[in-house]
Amino acid sequence: MFNFINSLKNYSQESFRAARYIGQGFIVTLNHINRSAITVQYPYEKLITSERFRGRIHFEFDKCIVCEVCVRVCPINLPVVDWNFQQDIRKKKLKNYSIDFGVCIFCGNCVEYCPTNCLSMTEEYELSVYDRHELNYDQIALGRLPFNSFQDALVTKAS
Incomplete structure (x- = not known):
């Protein structure tokens, strides 16, 4: 008889404890009802990027001196620099410069260490394509030049 009373007592204590935890969960849920929505309706509303946002890299062909510092500081040796050495002026001449953004990790090392500032990070983040x-x-x-998505009349800034 004494075991039955103890088991009934333990059962009721655990039931009250479970009800209290469920009640605490409901209180948390009710507290979140009064908050405003954080979701942004993406194609029609866009968030303003921060000042230090690392987006697509902008390259100025005329400023490049073909020093290849960007390739050396890149953790994955991503920028591909093709150049010719011109004997008459004893300088490298840039033929082609390319970056594969499907592989780029947007670390910003190439921009930071470029001695002539021919590379810069833009605020452009819409790089989705169907073919990599x-x-x-x-x-x-x-x-x-980077496209400013807020120039589009159909797009509004999300607050």
Whole structure:
């Protein structure tokens, strides 16, 4: 008889404890009801990127001195630099410069260590494509000025 009373007592204590935990969960849920939504309706609303955002890399062909520092500091040796050595002026001449953004980790080392500042990070983050080979940007695509998505009349800034 005494065991039955102890087991009934333990059962009731555990039931009250479980009900208290469920009640605490409901209180947390009710507290979140009053909060405003954080979700952004992406194609129509866009978040403002921070000042130090690392987006697509912009390349200025005329400033490049073909020192290849960007290739040496890149953790994955990503920038591909093709050049010719011109004997008459004893300088390297840049033929082609490309970066594959499908592989790039956007660390920013190439931008930070470039001695002539021919590389810069933009706020452009919409790099989605259907074919991964389209993410291999040459100097023409890298030299394209970044598109400001807030210039689109259909897009509003999310607060």
